[in-house]
Ligand SMILES: Nc1ncnc2c1ncn2[C@@H]1O[C@H](COP(=O)(O)OP(=O)(O)O)[C@@H](O)[C@H]1O
């Protein structure tokens with residue numbers, strides 16, 4: 159499938175059915191000023207219930223890749239399969255937690271969590287309300303049901319965004335640097351919460367980040383990306399037990415290996431570009 | 433409570449100055465009637481029903497025309513925002529016609545519709561519609577794209593997207609456009625009513641104009657006061673709730 163010879167592409171894959179397959183995806187952006195290749199032949203197989211992290215520096219195509227998986231942007235080459243069906247547009251089976259806060263200011267917290275639910279068929283109105291309440295509880299913000307978006311702190315906003323994305327019960331949750339804008343203390347709390355929610359809800363999660371520590375703390379598998387064009391360079395399995403503590407020494411050892419590897423992948427390319 | 437007191441005191445002081453000015457005798461009472469004379473006119477006109485009737489005629493013209501204008505302006509503004517071609521055509525037209533003082537529609541309306549209610553309605557609609565179009569289109573184009581993307585992933589497409597995401601997201605712009613449209617419509621209607629007599633109903637503008645023809649300054653000032661009052665009430669009733677809504681939800685404004 160791939161001639162590049164990097165880890166994930168050439169590694170033998172398990173035969174169990176994958177939840178989500180990214181198959182040879184490439185993407186170019188053509189602007190009047192320049193042609194940018196954002197992604198080059200990305201291949202991924204994500205099992206049901208797996209937590210995958212993609213790490214790379216800013217500009218390596220992380221957001222673009224999530225957009226393509228979400229169906230918000232079409233790939234120029236390759237395809238994405240969700241449960242063996244090609245993705246040809248956005249849908250509530252793959253919900254996104256965006257990099258910037260994307261809560262709607264004209265709705266209160268409850269209205270925001272209800273937004274996706276109201277557009278989910280096969281539920282009664284009562285069920286929708288119950289599900290929304292449950293998810294507010296899940297992220298610990300049931301007391302803020304009727305608060306407005308601007309009254310929430312950054313961490314609370316991201317919790318609500320998480321509740322909003324989880325409530326319609328998507329197959330896959332796509333998270334685009336969801337904690338990048340938060341302070342370290344809030345972030346560490348959310349790492350704990352997210353692991354707990356992932357464990358209890360058995361969701362498939364793909365999270366992208368530029369923070370190697372964060373990726374090692376959260377992912378079952380971590381993929382390293384390098385920019386211009388965005389490529390997957392290496393795969394790391396993280397064998398640590400959960401819940402994981404971001405400050406544990408075992409994690410630090412893995413982080414160190416990954417950081418070195420990432421530096422190796424970035425170094426030569428930079429020189430080549432100069 | 434304190435604010436009410438300050439307000440009352442301020443306007444009481446204005447009335448006192450006015451009263452003092454008339455009592456000084458420096459100006460002819462024909463040109464500057466005392467507050468009592470104006471109050472007396474208002475009281476009489478209220479009791480014989482002529483003032484209420486004129487107010488009703490004017491408000492009906494204004495409200496019907498305004499809501500038609502908004503009903504046309506909102507969708508037209510949304511359509512304008514969807515493509516650069518609409519922006520260069522409908523948008524440019526709206527911008528041009530909005531800079532035209534809406535009184536300038538009166539001669540054309542009279543030639544097209546004669547001295548009829550239709551002419552009045554037309555003037556009000558023209559006063560409203562262009563401001564609403566421009567504000568709605570600007571609002572829709574300035575929405576953070578992230579809202580539309582989030583909405584799409586959650587299954588909001590087409591009509592639902594326009595009414596449940598784009599329009600509410602553009603609300604801060606839309607409300608200020610509607611407010612401007614209201615101000616333009618109100619001014620142009622008054623001008624039209626002063627300018628032409630329409631036999632099917634005498635509005636406030638016409639009563640004002642009669643006051644001038646009869647040289648009865650108490651009537652002129654009285655009707656002017658009523659017009660100011662209506663403007664203030666409309667602002668409170670029509671727009672304050674929306675502005676409060678925006679401030680509370682978007683977290684804008686002081687306090
Ligand atoms: N809409 C766009 N138009 C042009 N170039 C884009 C666009 N979106 C992304 N890019 C380019 O694609 C590359 C990857 O961007 P992005 O996916 O946002 O990276 P990341 O999320 O990893 O920071 C960057 O070089 C960026 O400049």
Ligand SMILES: [Mg+2]
Nearest residue numbers: 220221222257
């Ligand atoms: Mg990004």
